[in-house]
Amino acid sequence: MKKMILVLLCTSVGYMSYGQEKTPTQKDSTKTKTIKLNEVFIQGNPKRDPVLTMIKTETEKNIVQPKNIADLFSYLNGFSLIKRGNYAIDPSFRASQYEQLNIQFDGGTKAMHACPNRMDPITTHVIPEEIEKIEVIKGPYSVRYGATYAGVVNLVTQKTNLQEKGWHGAVSSGYETNGNSLVTSGKLQYITDKYDITANGGYRDFGNYEDGAGLEIPAAFRSTDYGVKVGFNPNENQRLQLHWRQSFGRDVLHAGLPMDTDEDNSSIVSLDYKIRPASKLLDEFNAKAYYSYVDHIMTNRRRPNFMMTEAISTIDARTAGGKVEMTLTPSKEVTIFTGIDAFLVARDGSRNRLVKLNMMGMELPQPMNFTDKIWQDSYVNDFGVFTEAKYALNASTIFTAGLRYDLVVSDINDPENDFAALYDLEKRNEHNIAGTVSVKKYLSDQTILEVAYGRGVRSANMIERFINHFTVGQDPFEYVGNPNLKAEVNNQFEIGLKGKAKLSENATDVNYSFSGFYSDVNNTIVAVVDPNLSRKFMPNAQPQEVKRFTNIENTYKTGFEASVGVDIVHDLTFTTDVAYVYSKNEDLNESLPLTPPLTSNFELLFEKEEYWIRANYSITSRQDHISPSFREQETPGYNVFDVRLGVKPIKNVTLGLAALNIFDAAYNNHLNFAFRNLAGFTNEPINDPGRNFSAYIKYRF
Template sequence: MSFPPSSCRLAIAISIAILPVIPARAAPTGQAATLDTVVVTAAPVSPLTFELDPRQPRQPVPASDGADYLKTIPGFSAVRNGGTNGDPVLRGMFGSRLNLLSNDGAMPGACPARMDNPLSYVSPETYDQLIVIKGPQTVLWGPGASAGTVRFRRDTPHFDQADVQTQGSLLGGSHGRSDQVLGATAGNQHGYLRFDGNHSRADDYRDGDGNRVPSAWDKWNTDAALGWTPDADTLLEVTAGAGDGEARYAGRGMDGSQFKRSSYGLRFEKGNIGPVLKALQANVYYNDADHVMDNYSLRDPNPMSMMPMPMAANVDRRTQGGRLAAQWQWTQLSIDAGIDGQNSRHRQRSASERGSYRQMPWSTDAEFDNVGLFSEATWAFNPLRRLVTGARVDRARVTDKRQTIAGMGMGMPMANPSAGQTREETLPSGFVRLEQDSTDGAISGFIGVGHSERMPDYWELFSPDQGPADSVNAFSALQPEKTTQLDVGAQYHSPKLDAWVSAYAGRVQDFILFRYMPGGMMGRMSSDDNIDARIHGGEAGLQYRPAQNWKLEASMSQAWGENRDEGRPLPQMPPLESRISLAYDNQRWNAGALLRVVAGQSRVAVGEGNVVGSDLGPSPGFATLAINGGYRFNDHWWISAGIDNLFDRNYSEHLNLAGNTDFGYPADAVRINEPGRTGWLKLNFSYQ
C-alpha cells in the first residue's frame, strides 16, 4: 500500500516529536482544564440538535472517517463497506437527504456508486465541532436536508497576545491500525496561522471466526488557514487543503486507489455591527475530488469475474459555491437570512490497461447548479416560549452532457436521447417549530412540522441503467422528492438524571427507490423510480449519576418505513438498536464498558435500496461488549485504551454490502462480517 508523500510524513513526525519541548501553559486562574472521557453515546444539547467535539476519544475504535464518528449519535448508522468510508444513514434515510458539510462547504464525491461519499474526505479529529440537526428543521445550510444537516466545523482562534497552541494524538491498534493527528495554531491579536494534518492506515481485519476481510486503507489529509483579525468582531480567513488515500473493499468489484482532494476557501465575518443588524457572514469555497477505482492496485483481476482484465476508472467532481447571510436582532425577534449557491461539474475517463487511463481524454457527463434564498426567524413570546420558523426557495438546474449511455444494461453504448438537455425545478422548503421550557429550567420540549423538496442528485439521475417505466432514462423522468415531517421532542435535566426523547412521522411523496435485477456490467442492472412512502421512528436516551464519579448511560433508536404504493417495507431500514454504558471517572482515572444490542431485521425488500446497496434479506440480531479506560497524566497529556467486541463475536450489520467473488465470497449475497476482538491505545495531548 502507498503512503502519503515523504515530505508530509516527515513534517507530521517532526512536529509531533518537538511537542514535548513546547512550554506548558497552565490554565487561567479559576479555570480547570476540561478532559473528557471516552465517548460511547452522544447526548443532545436539545432534543433536536447534537453538538460534539470530534477530537474526543470514542468507542468503538476512534473513527477514520466522518460517517464512522456519526454512529455515536443515536439514529445514525452506515451502509458498511468494510474497513472505512461507510455511507451515513440517518433514520433510514440515505444520500442527499442528508446535507453533509465540512467548513460550510460541500464536497459530494465523484464515484457513480459513492465509493468516495462526502464523508470519505473528512477526518473527524481535525475538526473542532460536529453539529447535527435532525429532520427538516432548518433552512440555513443548503437545499434538501429532509433527513437532517451535518456540519463539521473548525473554530476561529482568538489571541490576546502572541501564542502557540497545539493538540493531537497517536493511535495504535489491532489489524495494523496506526493514526497520527496534529493541530497547531500560532497567532496574536491581529491574526493567526493554523495547520491540521492526519495520517491513518490499517491492514485487513479478521472477523470473529478469524477470517480475513479485505478492508485495508491508507489515507492522509492536510489543511491550513491564514486569518486576519483586526478587531474582536472582524475576521478574514483564507484556507487551503489537500489529501489522498486508498482503500480495499470486500464488497465491491473495484477498490479505491486514489482519493485525491483539493480544497480552497475564503471567509469573511463581521459582528456587533449595530443595534439591529448584528452580523454579516460570507464564504466561498472550491472543492475537487479526483478519484480512481481499479481492480489491480490492491487486488488481482479475477479471470472468472465480469472484469477479467485490468480496468480502471478515473472520475472527478469539482464543486464550488458560496453563501452570504445577515443576522438581525430586536427585543423579541431575531432573523437570519441570505443567499447561497453551488455549481458542480462531473467528468470521467476509463481504460482497460494498467495506468493507461491517464492518457485518456476527460468526458463531462453532468453539471449541476443551485441558487437558494433562505430566511429563519425566532420569536420569543417570553423567556420560556419561542416560535422558530424558516423558509427557503431553491432554483435547481441539471444538464445531461452524456453523448452515449449503456444500452439495455449490458454496457453496449447507444446514443443518449437526453444529450444536451437541461432540467430546471423551483423547490420550496420550510418549517415551523414551537419550543417551550419549564419555569425551573428542568424540562424543555418542542413540536415542529417541516417540508423539504429535493432535486434528484447525481447518483439518482446518472447512475441507474434505467429510469422509471416508459422513460428513456432516469434523467428524463425522475421527479423531485417531497418530504413532509412532524418532529417532536423533550429533554429533562436534574442533578442526578438527564433524559431525552425525540420522535418523527413523515410522508415522502416521489421517494426515489432503486431496484436491482441480474444483468449489466457489474452482474446486475439498476433502475430507479418514484414511489410514495411513509416513515416514522424515534430515539431516546438517559444519563444517570447514581454516585460521585459514576455514570450510567443508555440510548435506543428505531426507524420504520413503508412503500405505500405496494404496501410493503421500505428497504435499507436499520433495525432497533440500544446502547448501555457504565463509566467511572475521578478526574485522574476513568474506566467504562459499553453493551451494544441490535435486534434482527425482518422487514426487508430484497433487491431494493439505494445506489450503494440493497436489502440482502433478513438479518439476525447480535450483541457486543466493549471496555475502555484512561489515565490523565496532567492537564496536557492523557491516554485511553479499549477493547471492542471483547468476546470476539462473529456478526454483520444489516446495512451492508455483499462480499465480492474476487475475494472468494460465494455468488449468493453474503454480508461482510465486522471485526472480531480489536484492541487500541490512544495518546492525546493539548497545549492551549
C-alpha cells in the same frame, strides 16, 4: 447523550428575558475580544438555535482510533453506518442517507464524492482529529443551511482564535492489534490578537482485519492528510478566515464493491468572513465561499475478473458554493436570518476496459479496448434564497417560521448514445419550495418541549439522474438514471421533550430526552426493474434485469430516539439510549432499503479530571423488515461490548486504551454491503471486526 443534554441545559434552559436589548461590546484595555464565525449553529442561544438538535462532543473519549470521520458517529443515538469496507463509510440517520442528509463542515463547506460507488464519501476528506464536535438538526427544521431533506449534520472543526494566545500544538500516535493498524497526527498553532495560524497533518495505515469468526476481510488502506488555517481579526467585530486542506488515499480495498481505489486525491479551500456592525437593525453579516476538487482512480487489478477484463476508471468531481447571510433584529422580540446560497456539483470521467478473454474464457487474438462514460460530463447546480424568523412570544416560548426557494439547474454535456436514445435531453430547471414552523416551550428551568413541522425537498442526485448501466447499489443490478425525476418531498412532524429532574430532594439527577417523528414522503426516488431495458455490460452475467430510477408515491417513515441518564454517585453516570425507525414502501409492500433495526446502548461512565473509563454494551435487534427488490437479506441480532480507558499520567499527556468487541462476536450490521467480485467469498454481508485492542498517546503543548 448525557453530555449533550447537559450542554444544552446549562447554556439555554431557563426563564430568560428574550426581549433584552443588545448590550454594546465593551473593549478590554489589555486584551482584544475575539469574534466567533457562524460555523457553529448550535450555540446555546434560544433566539438563534434550531429546534430538535443534538450534539456530540469529546470525540476523543468516545473513539480511540477513528479510521475516518464516520467512526465519530458511533453511539450517536439514531445513527447507523453504511460500510463497504474499512474506508468508504457513510452515516445514516433515521433510514436517510447519502444526499438525503445535508452533511457539511463548519456550517457550509462541502466536498462531494467522485466515485459513483461512493468509495470516497465526504467523511474521507478531513481527518477526524480536526473535528471538535458533531451537531445534528434532526429534520428539515431550518432553511438556513442549504436544501435539507431529512436533517443537517455539521462537522465542527476547532476554533483556533478562541484559545489562549501564543504557541500551541499536539502530537499523537496510536496502534490497533486487529489489522496491525497505525495512526499518527500532529498540529501546530500560533495565536495573537490580530491573527492566528494552524497547521495539521495525519497519516493512517490500516491493514486487513479479522472478523469474530477468524475470517480475514480485505479492508486495508493508507491515507495522508494535511491542512492549514489562517485567521485575521481586523478589529474586535470582524474575522476573516482561510482554510486549505488536502487528503490522499492510496491502495484502498473495498470488500463490498466491484473495484478498489488506487488513488483518491482531494483539495478543499474555504473562505469565511463575519462582521458585527454597530447597527440596531443589522446584528451580523456572514459570508462563506468554498471549492473542492476530487480526482479518483479505481481498478480491478486485485480482483478475479482482471484475467478476463482489465478495467481502470479515472474520474473527478468539482464542488463549489457559498453563502451570504444577514441577521436582523427589527425589535427586541424578533430575530430574522435571511440570505442566499449556492451548491454546485460537476463530475466527469470514464472507465477504460481491455477485454482479453471472450465469454467462453478463451483468449482473444487481439484484446479489445472500450471506453465507457461514467458521469457523461454532467452537473447539478442549486441556487437558494431563504428567510427564517424567530419570535419570542413570551419569556418562555419561541416561535420559528422559515421559507426557502431553490432553483436547481441540471444538464448532461456528453451523453452516451444509448442514454441519449432513452430521453429528450436538455437543460432542466426545477423550482423547489421548502419551509418549517416550530415552537420551543420552556416548561420549567429544567424542561424543554419542542414541536415542529418541516417540508424538506431534495432534487435527484447525479447518480439518480445520469448513471448509465453501472452497478451502483447494494445489489448486483445495472442501474440507469432518469433526468426527469421529480424532487422528493419530506413532510416531517416531530415532538421532542428533554430535561433534568430529581426524583426526590436527595435523589440523584436524571437527564432525559425523547423525540418522536413521522415522515410522509412524496415522489420517493427508488430504482425498480425496467423490463424495457437490457443488460449492457457482461450480457451473460446475472441478474439479467436492469433497474431504472423512478418516483413512487406512497412511502412513509416513523420512529423515535430516547435517552435516560442517571448520576449514580459523584463522577459515575449510567446512560441508556434507544433508537427505532420503521419505513414502508406501500407501492411495493416492503420496507424502504437500508432501514436499520432497533438499537439500544447502555453506557457506564466513571470520569475524574485525571482519568476516565467508559463501558458500552450495545444491542442490535434482528431486522426482518427488509426490501426484497433491493436484494436485502434478513440480519440476525447481535450484542457488542466495548471498554475505553483514558488517563493523564503527567501534565499535557493523555494515554488511551480500548478493548473493542471484547466477546469476539461475529456479526454484521444490516446496512453493511455484501462481498463483491472477490475470490473465496460468497455474496454474504461483510462482517465487522472481531476482538480488537487499541492504544494511543497524545501530547499537548
